[in-house]
Amino acid sequence: MRAMIKNGIGLFSPQGFLDGNNSASFLSIEDIEITLDLNADMILVSLKKVIFFNKNGLDVFVKLFSKVKKKKGIAVGFCDYDTKKFTAISKFYSTKMDFSLFKSYDIASLFSNSFKNKNKNVLVYSSDRSQRTAMAIELHDFGHNPVVCQTFKEFQEKSSNSTAYDNIIDDTFIGQMGQKIATRVAGNAIIYSVSAFLDTEIANSFNIAYHNNSLNVGFRLFIFDAYKVISMNIHALNFFSKLSTSAAEYNATICFVGLDFTKIPVSFKETMEDSGMLFYKQMDDILLNKELLKELGASSAANIKNQRVIDKAIVAKLPNFIEATVATIEMMTNSKAKKEAVEVNKIEIKEKDDRIASSIGFYGDIDGMVILVFPTKIAKKACELLIGESTDDMELILDTLAELVNIVGGKIKSLLGDHGVTVNITLPRTYQSIDGLLEVIENKKGVQVDLIFDNDKFLFFLTK
């Protein structure tokens, strides 16, 4: 079964009946691995459309969860259930439950690294005191504002005022959360989340290939979200020093946010500073400071030392890129595309108004970046199928556009794979204004293809 991936959560949704005979047919370790390759940092099985399950049925999933958690260090569990199902699962696994239960997908998202810092007001209740505390700590760490109810009566009273909270959490159980170093993109910065005691294990849990290729495709600012780090040893220090040295070759910056040095030797801090790492107290100190972002290289690609140029290998694959893009936009808009012009040069966007853009990087046998510039009208139409209705909510459109570009990236990966070219894709970026996009790619040479969808101009740009 294929998972849907949203907000870093890989969601499997079996339907109907789950028992010991059929559960293994719904989910295999290969299904989970494919999902993890697509940057999921939490694996959940939705019980929303399951009308019957028994312990034998769930055991198959629980065994898989256990394997995956051990191997990949990610959060795993079930979601989308009612109180009856929650009670049944809690009873089945009353002696040992090392997975999580989230009443809904939305509640699970609050605990996802890809949905951090949304500042949601969350009402929390669990009859288990340690669970209440664990949820509150996690929610706080994930950038939300938890309000914990100590009694069921208090919960009933507070939850009756549904408009006071963005989310209400009950019938939820937090198992051991993920240990994988989660990755997300904010603006043009890549943020890694690290926690607990950092030791030699960091080299295993950090996706170095992803990091190197993010450097390759032009990311210049890497932030370690280290609020939850207790301390580190010499192995972790060496790891960060090496990382910083390799980043320097690309003129990239590595920052730490929220790292508390009370339990870390002073000499470590000095070594890190000598390696060029920077330290900030709050994430917003960086992300909300445009001047600083510019200085750190997150809003411009102009400071790239080794300006990479588009090469023959990548141009040879241009038809695959175009096919993937056109087929996806055609599929989403149910309209036909017409190719107008192809040119190798710096990107040229004649009309900047009413345009939004998105980019996605790819790396592997070949590497580069695809940029798509949409007329807002086409973007809205293309996203309609994913949203389920038409909307003018620009934040929602941009989020959905990122999903759509993810589909394009997936299709590129698959088409290149058919031709024996293996690539992986990065997380997509979106740009609400063309000026924002130009700040990043203005000086890059690439192949520009002008396309027409429903009499509207759509721009495709392939660069390195």
Place this chain on the structure above:
Amino acid sequence: MITNKMIDNFIDKIPPRPEILQDTIRLLNDGNLTKAAKTAEQDLALKGYLSSLVNKPLYGFKTEVSNIGQIFGILGLTGSQQTVYNYMLSLLCPKKWVLFNLNENSFHDLQINLSIHWKKILEHLNIKDKEIESAITLLPASIIVSEALFSTKKKDVELLRSVNALDYNTILVKLCNTSLFNICKTIATKWDMSEQIQQIVYASSGLNPSKDEQIDTLAKWMHLLLFYELSQPMFVKAGLNDFIDFQLEYVQDIYEDFAKVMDL
């Protein structure tokens, strides 16, 4: 991706009910089992289909039954009509399944499982109606239609579904403003299947409840039965479990009864 023109092309390609089948069904409707068997004998493919059906272990015959008269006798009037409808539907199946991991045998198994369990359900509901018994035969048409429309777009659909949990029916409704179950109705009309059959199957999507209480109740049982079958390992592996959306709330009130009938 999918256009109304493609749907029209698919419908245009559905052959009219072959003459032999028309006559067989008419004779079965008249209750003339012997003449119906003689007519059916002329269609060798139908004969092979019927023979392979009753010789499945499910029927438990020790020696092979190949005489159509005998087979119709075993199946009875309603069972025979149902089987001829199942055969008609199998004529629409692709030679090679692409979207779903099915083959002639597994699709045949699905048809048989649905028919046997539907019979059990109707016995529980105390319904003896030839048309209602045969209604189940139209249900798998939704699978054939999905295969026909989406098989060339398999990778596109997989990518789309990786970011949004859309079933084939929803995709079709959003793109073409028609549903798989609407297309099933069109097939039924083309094959002169009764209005009652069409209404039950249309409502069994769980998205368009019928105002007729009996039809709606039957549609609920049919919807739940479909997902009971699509939860079997063979059909989960075939990729059928989530080809349409299971409407859990729609069937909630009959679930306890269903569990008893199916010995869950």
